[in-house]
Amino acid sequence: MRIYPVVMAGGSGTRFWPLSRRNRPKQFLALDGDRPLLAATVDRLPPLARIEETYVVCGPNHAATARQILGKLPRSNLIVEPCPRNTAPCVGLAALHVKRREAKGVMAMLPADHHVARPADFREALAAGARLAAAGAVVTIGIEPDRPETGYGYLKVGPRLAAIGRGRKAFHPARVERFVEKPDVVTASRYLAEGGYLWNSGIFLFRADVILDEIRRSMPVLGEQLEVIDRALGLPSYARTLKRVFPAAPSISIDYGVMEKSHNIAVVPASFGWSDVGSFAALSEVHEQDDLGNVKQGDAIVIEGHRNVVVAQGSRPVTVVGVDDVVVVDAGDAVLVVKKDRAQDVRRAVEEMSRRGRDDLL
Secondary structure (H helix, E strand, C coil), rough: CEEEEEEEECCCCHHHHCCCCCCCCHCCCCCCCCCHHHHHHHHHCCCCCCCCHHHEEEEEHHHHHHHHHHCHHHHHHHHEECCCCCCHHHHHHHHHHHHHHHCCCEEEEECCEECCCCCHHHHHHHHHHHHHHHCCEEEEEECCCCCCCCCCCCCEEEEEEECCCCHHHHCEEEEEEECCCCCCCHHHHHHHHCCCCEEEEEEEEHHHHHHHHHHHHHHHHHHHHHHHHHHHHHCCCCCHHHHHHHHCCCCCCCCHHHHHHHEEEEEEEECCCCCCCHHHHHHHHHHCCCCCCCCCEEEEECCCCCCCCEECCCCCCEEECCCCEEEECCCCCEEEEHHHHHHHHHHHHHHHHHHHCCCHHC
């Protein structure tokens, strides 16, 4: 079965300031290894999917960087959005391109900035999801939780579907009963104890024709806008039409706009060492730690401290003494210090820099 991965690379990554900037968002940073997250996402796809069938969606400010990072990506496989409109319009636009190649082509929508520790297990989960998607289902990959995580959305698992595969490597898909917002720690602990809940990975699989039908049903305005763009696809007027129509599309996620309204959602539970690398605190999940639980990058030193994240990307050493559970980041021209459990609030620093007119640091 041919699978068309679509890598969504349009995020701004404000929670990784001061490493991330407007022209160098999170997906272009090497947060979990030596390669940018975008490159790592594309690199883990073969042999399940070839680069010729892989698409990347990004904005105009990031197109040149994406092309540089992904030198083997065919030029026509880079879909450039005129402006950010969240993931529902992104998915719809990508589906138009895939539909032109294969009307019932199975798409795998992948965020560009996630970490996967076991790529082979990841590909097996995608292949299982693709089998369901080929039959007409809208499929999400649900991650089996191992802790009461409050930073992820959840899926409530419904009735079981037929197993895919045999033996220990079999997958056991199910209907999705409902999507659940990020819970507090008490609720997350209850989900873990009760079972029947999975983390929402944000990875979806569906046929191009199926998701376009779902969009027309749940978001008729976006459906009409996509039809206008579709009529211009492949013509000289395409760029002009896209620039005129796409900015008027509703800015909403595919989760809210389509998935939560659909009765055709299935989930494939999986485990492949997944993290959405949602903040600096998540670096503790994807990097080696010292004996005291510290993550150190660059010329970083921790003395008598526990569970810290210290990143030194400037020319000077960064030393942390006698403190626990903090994040310290030196980007050379800006320094961030934040309590680890407040790492999600780094975007407030970006807002303050913007308020002060410090666009040179954004």
